[in-house]
Amino acid sequence: MYKLLLVMLTRLTEPDRRTRARGVFEGARGFVLALAAASVVDASAAWALEALTLTFPSRILVALAPLPGNLALIALVLRRVRALDEFQRRVHLDAVVIAFLATGVAAFIYGYLRKAAAVPPLNAVHVWIFMSVTYGIGYAIAARHYR
Amino acid sequence: MKNRLRVLRAERDWTQAHLASLVGVSRQAIVAVENGKYEPGLSLAFRLARAFGKTVEDVFVWEDSEPAGV
Numbered sequence: 001m002y003k004l005l006l007v008m009l010t011r012l013t014e015p016d017r018r019t020r021a022r023g024v025f026e027g028a029r030g031f032v033l034a035l036a037a038a039s040v041v042d043a044s045a046a047w048a049l050e051a052l053t054l055t056f057p058s059r060i061l062v063a064l065a066p067l068p069g070n071l072a073l074i075a076l077v078l079r080r081v082r083a084l085d086e087f088q089r090r091v092h093l094d095a096v097v098i099a100f101l102a103t104g105v106a107a108f109i110y111g112y113l114r115k116a117a118a119v120p121p122l123n124a125v126h127v128w129i130f131m132s133v134t135y136g137i138g139y140a141i142a143a144r145h146y147r
Numbered sequence: 148m149k150n151r152l153r154v155l156r157a158e159r160d161w162t163q164a165h166l167a168s169l170v171g172v173s174r175q176a177i178v179a180v181e182n183g184k185y186e187p188g189l190s191l192a193f194r195l196a197r198a199f200g201k202t203v204e205d206v207f208v209w210e211d212s213e214p215a216g217v
Contacts, residue, residue, distance in 0.1 A: 086188050
């Protein structure tokens with residue numbers, strides 16, 4: 001199973017070649033399709049964990065059900081990034097660095113505020129949302145810088 | 148490092164989009180190189196020079212304020 005997943009990931013993350021037959025998940029449309037499929041699995045797993053009474057091993061399996069879809073999304077994003085030209089990669093790198101550092105600073109500040117009992121416990125998904133927002137801001141800053 | 152990209156492109160009446168398609172990069176990359184905001188890697192520098200039928204030294208001019216290794 002893991003071997004099959006690894007082979008799939010390797011093939012998905014290979015840089016785009018014009019000579020290679022175009023797959024189902026090629027391009028932006030394919031990414032949206034994969035994102036939609038992964039989101040359906042995510043939502044179904046979340047619903048099942050809330051609404052159904054599952055035994056312990058089943059709960060783990062349902063909780064991990066979104067993992068393959070999300071790994072496939074990572075592979076698709078990597079493939080898209082590898083198909084970018086060197087300048088576009090530079091802009092994305094700047095954006096990633098800004099998002100990484102901003103999230104790091106925010107995590108430290110939040111940690112201190114938690115110790116001071118000034119803020120409530122945080123849902124981990126908020127970290128991802130924060131990182132996405134700072135990535136968007138970072139991209140805008142980088143694109144403006146190189147214009 | 149300065150470059151003569153804008154001049155060479157104007158001489159041929161090429162748009163930035165046309166040059167970008169010739170060398171296989173985004174138009175934003177050409178804009179950034181022309182404006183001196185981004186220095187291309189060797190591969191792109193050679194492709195740009197070849198697109199104009201020039202050498203890299205004809206297109207890109209290295210400006211060193213102090214002689215290196217002297």
